[in-house]
Amino acid sequence: MKIGFEPSAALAAFVLLGSSLPLRALDPSTMPDLLTLQAASQATQKKLQDGAAANWTTIITKPGGAPITINVIREGDRFSYSFRIPDGSSTTEVTRVVQRDGVWYVTDLDQRGKYRPYECPFQIPSIAVLLPRANFLTVDRPTEKPLGDLQGVSNNIATFHKPLPSATRVALQGAKKQGLDRLAADPANPKAGALRQQIAQIDELLKNGFTYRVDLSNGIIIDFSDAQMQLQVRDFHWLSVAPPATWVVASGRWPDYTAPPLPNDRSQFALILGNASWRPGLGSDYDLKLLDLNTGDFRRVPYHGESAMDGAFFDNRSKVVVTALDAMAGTSGVYTIDLATGENRPLVTGAISDALFYDPAVSPDGKSVAVTRTVPGGDLLKHQVVIIDLATGQSHDVGRPGDYAFLSWRRDGKGLIMHRIEPGSPNQITPRNIVSLDLQGTLAVLHRGDTPTVLGDGRILFQDDTDNLWKTCDVQGRNPQVFADGLAKHLFASAGPDGAHILFIRKEDNQTMQPVIVDLQGHENLVPVPAALWTNPSWE
Numbered sequence: 001m002k003i004g005f006e007p008s009a010a011l012a013a014f015v016l017l018g019s020s021l022p023l024r025a026l027d028p029s030t031m032p033d034l035l036t037l038q039a040a041s042q043a044t045q046k047k048l049q050d051g052a053a054a055n056w057t058t059i060i061t062k063p064g065g066a067p068i069t070i071n072v073i074r075e076g077d078r079f080s081y082s083f084r085i086p087d088g089s090s091t092t093e094v095t096r097v098v099q100r101d102g103v104w105y106v107t108d109l110d111q112r113g114k115y116r117p118y119e120c121p122f123q124i125p126s127i128a129v130l131l132p133r134a135n136f137l138t139v140d141r142p143t144e145k146p147l148g149d150l151q152g153v154s155n156n157i158a159t160f161h162k163p164l165p166s167a168t169r170v171a172l173q174g175a176k177k178q179g180l181d182r183l184a185a186d187p188a189n190p191k192a193g194a195l196r197q198q199i200a201q202i203d204e205l206l207k208n209g210f211t212y213r214v215d216l217s218n219g220i221i222i223d224f225s226d227a228q229m230q231l232q233v234r235d236f237h238w239l240s241v242a243p244p245a246t247w248v249v250a251s252g253r254w255p256d257y258t259a260p261p262l263p264n265d266r267s268q269f270a271l272i273l274g275n276a277s278w279r280p281g282l283g284s285d286y287d288l289k290l291l292d293l294n295t296g297d298f299r300r301v302p303y304h305g306e307s308a309m310d311g312a313f314f315d316n317r318s319k320v321v322v323t324a325l326d327a328m329a330g331t332s333g334v335y336t337i338d339l340a341t342g343e344n345r346p347l348v349t350g351a352i353s354d355a356l357f358y359d360p361a362v363s364p365d366g367k368s369v370a371v372t373r374t375v376p377g378g379d380l381l382k383h384q385v386v387i388i389d390l391a392t393g394q395s396h397d398v399g400r401p402g403d404y405a406f407l408s409w410r411r412d413g414k415g416l417i418m419h420r421i422e423p424g425s426p427n428q429i430t431p432r433n434i435v436s437l438d439l440q441g442t443l444a445v446l447h448r449g450d451t452p453t454v455l456g457d458g459r460i461l462f463q464d465d466t467d468n469l470w471k472t473c474d475v476q477g478r479n480p481q482v483f484a485d486g487l488a489k490h491l492f493a494s495a496g497p498d499g500a501h502i503l504f505i506r507k508e509d510n511q512t513m514q515p516v517i518v519d520l521q522g523h524e525n526l527v528p529v530p531a532a533l534w535t536n537p538s539w540e
Contacts, residue, residue, distance in 0.1 A: 032150075032158050032216050041138040041219025051076035053239035058134040059232040070134040075242040081134055083127060095127050098249055103258060105249045113255040116342055118302035120257075123277040125287040129306045132326075136233045138219040147214075156216045163209040170376065176202045260340045261290060261299060266317035267497050268293045271301065271538040272515065273309075278533035280511045286533050288322065290339065293503070293517060293539075296528035302342040305329065312360045312369075312538050317497075321347070321369050323357040332356045334371055334388065347388050348395055358383065361407040361416070367391065370409065370416055375401045385416065385437060399441035406451050410475060411458040415439055417475075419450050419462075432465045434477065446477025451492055453540075455520075456499015463491075484522025494539040503527075503539045 048054060053075040061067040066086045073080040079099040084091035097120075098105040104115045109123050122128055139147065148162030164172070179199045183192060212224040215236070222233045261269075270293055275286040288308040291298040301308050305326030312321050318339055325332040333349030334357050347369065348357070356374045363370070367390055372383035383404045388395040403421040410417060415438035422431045434449045449462035449471070459472045461483060469486035470493070473479060490504040491513070506514045512531035518524045 032153065034147075037139060037214070037216055037219055038141065040217060041140075044138055044218045044220065047238070048074060053242040054236065055239055055242075056136065056236040057234045058136065059234060060130055060133060060229050062229045068130060070130065072134050073239075073242050073246050075239075075246075078242070078247060080242075080246045081131060083130070094124065095122060097131065098247060100247050105254065107250070112250075113257050115257050115299070116260075116302065118304055118342065119299045121276070121287075121289055121298055121300045124285065125275050125300075126285050128287055128300060132306055133229075133231060136236070137221045137224075139214055139221060148209075151211070153216070157222065158214050158216055159211065160214065161209055161211050164205065169206065172202050172206055176206075257299060261292075262318055262340055269313070269317055270494070270503055271311040271313070271320060272298075272534055273536045274298070274529075274532065274534040276530055276532050278512075282533075284533065286535070290320075291515075291527070291529070293515075293527050298529070302337060302339075302344075303335065304344045305331075308335075308337075310359055310536065310538070312362050313497075313540065314362055315366045321360045321362060323360050323371060325352055325356065327352065334360060334369065347390070347393065348386075357386075359405055359407040359418075361409055363409050364411060364413045370398075370407050372404050372407065385418075387439070398439060399437050399443055402443075404435075406453075408452060408454040408460075410436070411454060411456075417446075417452050417454055417460055419452055420445075434460060434462050434473075436475065436477075444477075446475075447471075447473050447480060453493045453495045453502070455495050455502075461493055461495065461502065463493075484518065487518070487522075490516075490518075492536055494537040496539045503537045505534050505537060 053073070055071070055073050058070045058072060059067050060070065069084045069091055071080075071082040071084070077099075079097070081095075081097040082093055083095040084093050094109060096107040099117065102117070104117055104120055106113055106115055106120045106122075108120070108127075111123070113120070118128070120128075148160040151159040151161050153159075176199055179195050179202075183195060186192075210224075213222050214220070215222050218236065220233055220236055224231055270291050272289055272291050273286045274289050274291070276298070278285070288301045288303070288311055289298045290301050301311060301320065301322060303322055303324050305324055307326075308322040308324040310323045314320065314336075320337050320339065321334065322337060323332075323334055330352055331349050332352045332355060334347040336345045336347060337343070338345075348371075354376070357371050359370075359372045361370045362368075369388045369390065371386050371388065373386050375382050375384050382401045384401045385398045385404060385407070386395050387398055398416075404418050405421075406419050408417045409415075415436055417434065417436055420433050420435045422433060431448065432450045434446045434452050436444045436446055446460070447462065447464070448466055449464045452460050452462040455461055455472065459474055460477075461470060461472050463469070464471050464480075467486075468488050470483040470490060471480050471486075472483050473481075487504065490506050492505045494503045496502060496517075500520055502518050504516050504518055506516045508514055508531050510531075513534040514531040515527035515529060515534050515537065516524050517527060
């Protein structure tokens with residue numbers, strides 16, 4: 001899935017990519033003992049794992065944004081998170097999560113409910129990203145993994161500087177070039193200011209590498225940044241016991257969403273990136289949701305990391321495969337998620353600085369998953385098609401890299417249909433083609449167009465980028481026909497499991513997006529969710 005170059009998404013990859021942290025009264029001659037630091041870090045983690053109670057505050061600030069303060073209390077496997085935003089001279093709580101007895105009790109703006117872990121569809125979806133970041137990191141085996149160059153020590157806080165790994169440097173250079181190309185193509189873009197700010201951050205990282213600060217008494221990393229946000233950990237202290245009120249939830253009715261989302265008929269489930277609370281003018285804040293197309297009910301797909309980006313169903317629709325990243329852990333990968341149990345199982349994982357994964361598609365026989373993977377070299381828009389054998393876990397590349405997206409399997413399982421963005425000038429709209437790729441790596445251009453999906457009869461539905469009308473063609477790209485009336489206001493399409501209905505995203509006049517279901521005759525029905533921010537549906 002690629003919606004266009006979004007620097008914050010493209011650069012979420014690089015953990016501990018540094019900020020301009022203040023270096024106050026530092027003494028570079030004072031090098032901390034690494035064995036002592038390792039012991040302190042391990043002691044902190046062991047004490048927490050043994051059930052000791054602790055309290056700390058995490059402050060997260062996005063570029064140009066207001067700080068979000070998260071007060072955290074942990075005691076064994078129980079957690080309390082209070083998210084607060086600035087409100088004049090004080091702060092206001094917007095979300096509270098209490099984890100106890102394997103359940104999340106969530107107070108989210110004007111709503112509340114009981115959820116299984118990771119399934120709450122927060123009204124501010126980025127809460128799901130911030131929540132794992134609220135849990136601090138400690139240094140990991142500093143005797144084995146170099147911490148970098150010591151800049152000095154002040155008040156038992158050590159500041160380290162570390163050069164960028166070569167793969168990260170190349171990727172950042174590629175991201176900078178894409179940002180500059182985007183500015184050249186559209187200098188009046190309303191996001192130009194934020195884009196210039198992120199390019200400036202990239203320049204700083206390329207020049208200085210990254211910098212972070214460690215509390216030598218406990219091994220906690222108390223300051224670090226990636227290109228998406230700066231994180232600070234403050235006032236960490238042990239408690240003899242967590243205040244009993246921490247685990248008390250307000251009296252009254254708590255809507256219960258803890259039952260597995262698995263009715264007998266699961267054909268009306270779709271995966272979709274969305275934010276039902278979004279309104280024009282707000283940022284692009286969304287997450288991957290499981291949506292019931294009949295009722296409009298939805299919940300977050302329970303990926304245990306930060307961001308699941310794309311998904312697809314397996315045959316029985318009780319499991320999904322997602323591509324996801326976890327910037328805090330520094331990993332990207334392909335995972336299966338059991339919707340009944342919430343279990344996450346990795347298929348392929350790796351360092352984010354090496355690759356990002358997108359566009360999962362399950363083969364018709366259910367034995368393989370196709371994805372795209374970024375390739376080394378700094379061009380984040382060049383992707384390699386990869387097929388993963390589910391029985392063995394082995395994967396192999398198919399064909400040569402290209403700017404591919406929106407993978408669908410042919411109905412006969414002999415290859416893939418996708419779109420390819422062709423090379424072009426940054427000052428021009430680059431052409432897009434629907435292409436087929438067989439399992440031996442042979443590529444064929446079928447028709448000009450974008451965002452294809454394969455229908456139940458094997459024909460390809462796509463949006464022709466020359467006139468923005470939806471059309472169909474056969475698997476060789478022949479016999480193109482306008483679908484319905486062309487559906488010029490519709491974006492993104494995913495064929496349903498019955499082969500006779502298609503889930504579209506319709507762009508409304510006020511710039512909101514409305515999911516709609518269209519049958520093969522062009523008859524349209526609204527999905528009962530508010531017009532808001534919805535994109536990249538996956539229904540089949």
